[in-house]
Amino acid sequence: METSLDELKQKLKELVVESLALEDVEPSEIEDDMPLFGDEGLGLDSLDAVELVVMLQRNYGLDVKEMQKGIEIFRSINTLAEYVSKNATK
Amino acid sequence: MRPSRTVWITGLGVVSAAGVDVPETLSAFDQSSRNPSPVSLFETALACPVFEVPLDPFPQENGRWSRTFRLAMLAVEQALKEAGEIHRDPGRRIGVCLGTTVASQLNNMEFYRAYRRNANPPLEPVRDFLKGNLAQNVARSLGVRGPWATIVNACSSGADAIGLGLDWLRAGLCDAVIAGGADEMNRVPLCGFHSLGIVSDAPCAPFDLHRSGLNLGEGAGILVLEAASSRPEKAELVLAGYGAACDAHHLTAPHPEGRGLKRAIEAAMEFSQTSYDEVAFLNAHGTATRDNDLVEGRVLAELFGPGVVALSTKGYTGHALGGAGGMEAVFTALALREGWVPASVGFETPDPDIGIRPLRRKTGIEGPAAVSTSLAFGGNNAAIVIRRVA
Amino acid sequence: MDARMTGMGIVCCRSRGLNAFEQALRAGWVPPTFSEVPGIDRPVPAYTVPPEALKDKTVLGPMRRADRLSKMAVLAATDAWRDAGMDRADSSEVGLVVASGLGPHVRTFEFLDGILDFGDDSASPTVFSHSVHNAAASYITTSLQILGPVLTVTDFDFAFQQALTAALCWLEEGRCARVLVGAAEELGQVMLHVCARMVDLPPDGRPKPFEFSDSPSTVPGEGAVFFVLSAEESGEDYAAVSIGSPPARDADLWIMDAQGLSGTEEGYRELAPAGASLANYSPLTGGMMSGTAFQCAAAALSLRNGMRYASPVPENPHGLNVCRETKPAELEKISCLKLGASGEAAQIDLRRR
Numbered sequence: 151m152e153t154s155l156d157e158l159k160q161k162l163k164e165l166v167v168e169s170l171a172l173e174d175v176e177p178s179e180i181e182d183d184m185p186l187f188g189d190e191g192l193g194l195d196s197l198d199a200v201e202l203v204v205m206l207q208r209n210y211g212l213d214v215k216e217m218q219k220g221i222e223i224f225r226s227i228n229t230l231a232e233y234v235s236k237n238a239t240k
Numbered sequence: 241m242r243p244s245r246t247v248w249i250t251g252l253g254v255v256s257a258a259g260v261d262v263p264e265t266l267s268a269f270d271q272s273s274r275n276p277s278p279v280s281l282f283e284t285a286l287a288c289p290v291f292e293v294p295l296d297p298f299p300q301e302n303g304r305w306s307r308t309f310r311l312a313m314l315a316v317e318q319a320l321k322e323a324g325e326i327h328r329d330p331g332r333r334i335g336v337c338l339g340t341t342v343a344s345q346l347n348n349m350e351f352y353r354a355y356r357r358n359a360n361p362p363l364e365p366v367r368d369f370l371k372g373n374l375a376q377n378v379a380r381s382l383g384v385r386g387p388w389a390t391i392v393n394a395c396s397s398g399a400d401a402i403g404l405g406l407d408w409l410r411a412g413l414c415d416a417v418i419a420g421g422a423d424e425m426n427r428v429p430l431c432g433f434h435s436l437g438i439v440s441d442a443p444c445a446p447f448d449l450h451r452s453g454l455n456l457g458e459g460a461g462i463l464v465l466e467a468a469s470s471r472p473e474k475a476e477l478v479l480a481g482y483g484a485a486c487d488a489h490h491l492t493a494p495h496p497e498g499r500g501l502k503r504a505i506e507a508a509m510e511f512s513q514t515s516y517d518e519v520a521f522l523n524a525h526g527t528a529t530r531d532n533d534l535v536e537g538r539v540l541a542e543l544f545g546p547g548v549v550a551l552s553t554k555g556y557t558g559h560a561l562g563g564a565g566g567m568e569a570v571f572t573a574l575a576l577r578e579g580w581v582p583a584s585v586g587f588e589t590p591d592p593d594i595g596i597r598p599l600r601r602k603t604g605i606e607g608p609a610a611v612s613t614s615l616a617f618g619g620n621n622a623a624i625v626i627r628r629v630a
Numbered sequence: 631m632d633a634r635m636t637g638m639g640i641v642c643c644r645s646r647g648l649n650a651f652e653q654a655l656r657a658g659w660v661p662p663t664f665s666e667v668p669g670i671d672r673p674v675p676a677y678t679v680p681p682e683a684l685k686d687k688t689v690l691g692p693m694r695r696a697d698r699l700s701k702m703a704v705l706a707a708t709d710a711w712r713d714a715g716m717d718r719a720d721s722s723e724v725g726l727v728v729a730s731g732l733g734p735h736v737r738t739f740e741f742l743d744g745i746l747d748f749g750d751d752s753a754s755p756t757v758f759s760h761s762v763h764n765a766a767a768s769y770i771t772t773s774l775q776i777l778g779p780v781l782t783v784t785d786f787d788f789a790f791q792q793a794l795t796a797a798l799c800w801l802e803e804g805r806c807a808r809v810l811v812g813a814a815e816e817l818g819q820v821m822l823h824v825c826a827r828m829v830d831l832p833p834d835g836r837p838k839p840f841e842f843s844d845s846p847s848t849v850p851g852e853g854a855v856f857f858v859l860s861a862e863e864s865g866e867d868y869a870a871v872s873i874g875s876p877p878a879r880d881a882d883l884w885i886m887d888a889q890g891l892s893g894t895e896e897g898y899r900e901l902a903p904a905g906a907s908l909a910n911y912s913p914l915t916g917g918m919m920s921g922t923a924f925q926c927a928a929a930a931l932s933l934r935n936g937m938r939y940a941s942p943v944p945e946n947p948h949g950l951n952v953c954r955e956t957k958p959a960e961l962e963k964i965s966c967l968k969l970g971a972s973g974e975a976a977q978i979d980l981r982r983r
Binding site for chain 2: 743795
Binding site: 170171172173197198200201204207208 | 694695748751752753754755756759
């Protein structure tokens, strides 16, 4: 488990790029507050959303059951890191 | 489109969690009874309710033939019995056109586990798999000569197989077609649909305001289709039309305005020369996912009016994937023949965003035609029109 | 029922494009690559699509998650679309039929990896949605915005024949004005392992397409090929294509569509009319379950170019008249004949006009 929030954010960026096969994106290009979904920012879609749910399950033992909750958690790397740091069981 | 060359529906066969044959199925529909329960056919950590067929079809063949094939043959035998065993007539060319998903894939766990351990994996599962695919195996079992094809169009496979069978007959490629679909309960799609976040922990509630996803099911639905030109006696039911169109939108999400479904329905209605006010009821795809029911419901309300009699039988059977289109064509034909449709079990509270209000009780129907719709991953949309001849 | 073939696109071991395939037809057989396969104690020959053939930012850019099978299919379908001179305005009147024997088996096993490694409740939805047989078709429709009917058919022997039949039926019924129809197969480690244990792979990599034995010797391949079929003539057509009734008659060239993957091939010995000119182009691309599609591509090029292409591995112990020399020839009709694992026969006829 990463010791600092910054390390966690970096790790999450790497996991996002890896699990979503974002070939042309370097983790460092993802800004902490950049919207992950929708046309601005990273432009992820509904299939990416459920893949991120699995990514959280596999890496942090987290189970995002409702997509409504998921939308808030996945808004940006910031919101993702906050959720993980508060709830991770791995 | 050309004027239709008549294709009769002369036999129906169906096996699902609702019943192992037509009488049992009608009884379950009559009682609005359903029995979702946890998976019993294999080991899984997933506890979601599913709709299994409470039967091991042709148990003596278990291990030699897949469950999908055995479910299909059960329904095929029922349908052929009703059609008068036409496959025994060597003078007739009989085609087999079936939809499936799981049966078409080499996904045997034991084989793959052994392969990963680099322990010479047994090739028996592969040989069994390569013995022939679903439609070919059925054709061989029956000893029929005619075209065959296995359609793998995800959730609309059964409907698309029926549509292709219709086209074969109109093109004169054969005299009759055994058409429909089958799929067994299988760990791979169970894990797959669960991973997509669209499987419900509760018994499914199609079109309901509080719906929370689908339940997987299994089964087979088969129609015997005969070209009128090869069969002098009239039948009661006609496969009047089929329409199909693609969303061209996304691998897993339907087009938000359902453009493919609209085109498919319009094509089927035109093909069958059926007017919208002749439609007695709709058997919708109605999987109970948030997305499908919203898109489908809106399209159906727009095309047929919000007051149209509509239901989803997936409340009784779960979503049987490749089997669904075949099963639902059978249910549609049965309802026209019997003159009633069952309650859309699982539905209680209308969703104001959707527009249609499925039935909450068994209802008598009026009108000579009915429509069955199927929407699939990958964006395929299919609509079948069945008519009852006076 | 017949239709005009107005466009073609191909991706195979000789790379992407009709030029590469035509060059292969002229140049003849080349040895396959050999690779180490888990659980097999000798190198396994195969004809694989080179990575550079699958690089195309414009077409594949929006498909970052796509598997190799889908990429091959989309590229071949796109090339066929362009070759036929089609544009987006046509798309609502276009249907699509995809044939595949084994479908996306690589992603299927990858999905099983996820279940076995992480558990039933942590499998990958992306991998799952690409492991279904109609994933390639879905990508083609989204890429080209095809709004007509779409079908994926699977069979171990006759998938392409069945796909072609469906396409011809649709044109006959007026379900669409044109159909994009084709085949796609991929290779992967697991299937190469299975192949090496179930099929007679020649140690020198040279298949025996005319041996017509009980245990055929073949080298597996992968690739995708698509055709645009139209109900109307356009003058720029490759050929008219139809489903024939075996045995073939009156063809200028018979393609014996022995791919080495359907069990015994002894039945081909009786199928070839005495003295008839024969060919089998599968050694150029590798044997595939829906490999008939590649044979049809060779036939279509023959007819359009006015060429009789030499059969790439012509040795035949049965004294058949196998075409050994590539030379100009105004062929009128080519028939492609395939035998299935249980002895059924299917035929596709291609005519110049």
